Amino acid sequence: MLAAAQRVAEVQLRYAQAGVGLAAAALAGTRQFTPMRHYPARDVRDAVAGTSFYYHAHLSRRRPEQEHGHFHLFVHDRAPVAAGKPAFFHLAGLSLDARGEPLRWFTTNRWVTGERWYDADTVLAALPNFTLEARGRRAPLARWLTAMVQLYTPQLRSLVQRRDEVIRRRLARQDAESLFEDRRLDVVTECAVSLPRTLARLAR
Amino acid sequence: MKQARKRTKLGDTLSALVVASALVAPAPAVLAAVSGNQAPSASAENPCGPSNPCAPSGKKKKKKAGSDNPCGPANPCAPK
Numbered sequence: 637m638l639a640a641a642q643r644v645a646e647v648q649l650r651y652a653q654a655g656v657g658l659a660a661a662a663l664a665g666t667r668q669f670t671p672m673r674h675y676p677a678r679d680v681r682d683a684v685a686g687t688s689f690y691y692h693a694h695l696s697r698r699r700p701e702q703e704h705g706h707f708h709l710f711v712h713d714r715a716p717v718a719a720g721k722p723a724f725f726h727l728a729g730l731s732l733d734a735r736g737e738p739l740r741w742f743t744t745n746r747w748v749t750g751e752r753w754y755d756a757d758t759v760l761a762a763l764p765n766f767t768l769e770a771r772g773r774r775a776p777l778a779r780w781l782t783a784m785v786q787l788y789t790p791q792l793r794s795l796v797q798r799r800d801e802v803i804r805r806r807l808a809r810q811d812a813e814s815l816f817e818d819r820r821l822d823v824v825t826e827c828a829v830s831l832p833r834t835l836a837r838l839a840r
Numbered sequence: 841m842k843q844a845r846k847r848t849k850l851g852d853t854l855s856a857l858v859v860a861s862a863l864v865a866p867a868p869a870v871l872a873a874v875s876g877n878q879a880p881s882a883s884a885e886n887p888c889g890p891s892n893p894c895a896p897s898g899k900k901k902k903k904k905a906g907s908d909n910p911c912g913p914a915n916p917c918a919p920k
Contacts, residue, residue: 642846669870704870705870
């Protein structure tokens with residue numbers, strides 16, 4: 637945990653010393669931040685680890701006021717899947733403010749990413765080995781996200797387990813297909829974070 | 841002892857981060873509206889799906905605005 641905290645702080649410090657926050661780093665110099673567009677356009681994909689991420693924003697009314705945009709983190713299937721079936725699942729989303737300070741982790745309903753839906757046990761099995769490595773200017777960002785997942789592993793565990801509880805409760809009164817495609821349910825669970833507080837607590 | 845050293849190191853990095861963060865400029869805000877050909881529709885079926893590494897490039901994607909996974913992962917293996 638301390639090592640992850642150190643990596644998070646170091647990457648953020650290097651960006652900050654250049655006057656850049658994580659949100660600006662995710663945009664990698666883009667001046668026009670277009671809603672829904674992925675940054676980078678084809679995502680950052682770690683073929684070795686079978687993971688990927690991208691940053692974007694929507695103009696949803698349900699978007700938290702302070703949110704600038706968010707990362708989506710994915711784990712891709714290694715085994716071949718039937719044609720037309722999704723070959724990935726969504727691990728979590730991470731919202732940032734305009735200066736790149738993390739605001740919240742969140743999980744989403746299936747329709748949001750079109751993922752293959754797995755229960756919490758399967759999703760959480762990917763947590764301990766979740767890494768993202770990238771080349772080029774988003775490499776530090778990938779390191780930061782990897783360390784953020786490690787740093788917030790307990791919160792992510794709880795978040796995904798609570799996601800399943802919400803889904804389980806709703807399945808008692810709604811059939812699975814309509815629930816997973818229910819446009820009224822996008823963010824299933826969320827967890828506010830304060831990185832300065834998390835780091836300060838670990839530094840004590 | 842080792843743990844204490846790590847804590848001290850983190851404390852030092854954190855102090856530097858607090859100072860440096862004060863100088864961080866906000867990132868450009870998301871545009872309020874875009875023309876239809878700039879990005880997938882907000883009503884897309886899977887608005888937050890990963891890019892499909894084997895999917896057609898962005899231009900082809902625009903033609904498929906009504907497809908099932910307008911925000912799906914980019915597919916590096918798809919025909920160009």
